[in-house]
Amino acid sequence: MAKRTIVTFVDDLNDEPADTTVSFGLDNQAYELDLTDKNAEELRDLIASYISAGRKVSAGRRSSGSAPKVAKPAFSGVDGAAVRAWAAGQGIEVSPRGRIKAEVIEKFRAAGN
Incomplete structure (x- = not known):
């Protein structure tokens, strides 16, 4: 049917x-x-x-003055590879890729790096 x-x-x-x-x-x-x-x-x-x-405004576009905000790194100007190498030498576990925790970067800087 x-x-x-x-x-x-x-x-x-x-x-x-x-x-x-x-x-x-x-x-x-x-x-x-x-x-x-x-x-x-x-x-x-x-x-x-x-x-x-x-x-x-065209589709998908925000009105003027409201461009999407791009997050800035919390600690710009820090070499991630250097932080990871320093952390490994200190016995601090850091992932090989991605974001490095702020506390690790703070310790890196406090150590004079």
Whole structure:
């Protein structure tokens, strides 16, 4: 026996059959509303003054001035290989790769390195 599934979109505000899906974003959150043409037009009219005062940004781009922050190493200017070699000589266990614990770097510096 064949089975057919029919999906009907209804307006999120009034449960009438929806004509369109409106996508928008606010506070770094994307939203979608299924709306009748009338409600979609009302939404567009409500936010038109905000849209005209704003600026467009391309998808995936943050607004100006909010570039992603890149973490800086806690102890920049320290040679990781030198710290590892010193730690091995002191009997301090340090992984061969990856981040070196701050306390190990502090001890390395305190030893005059």
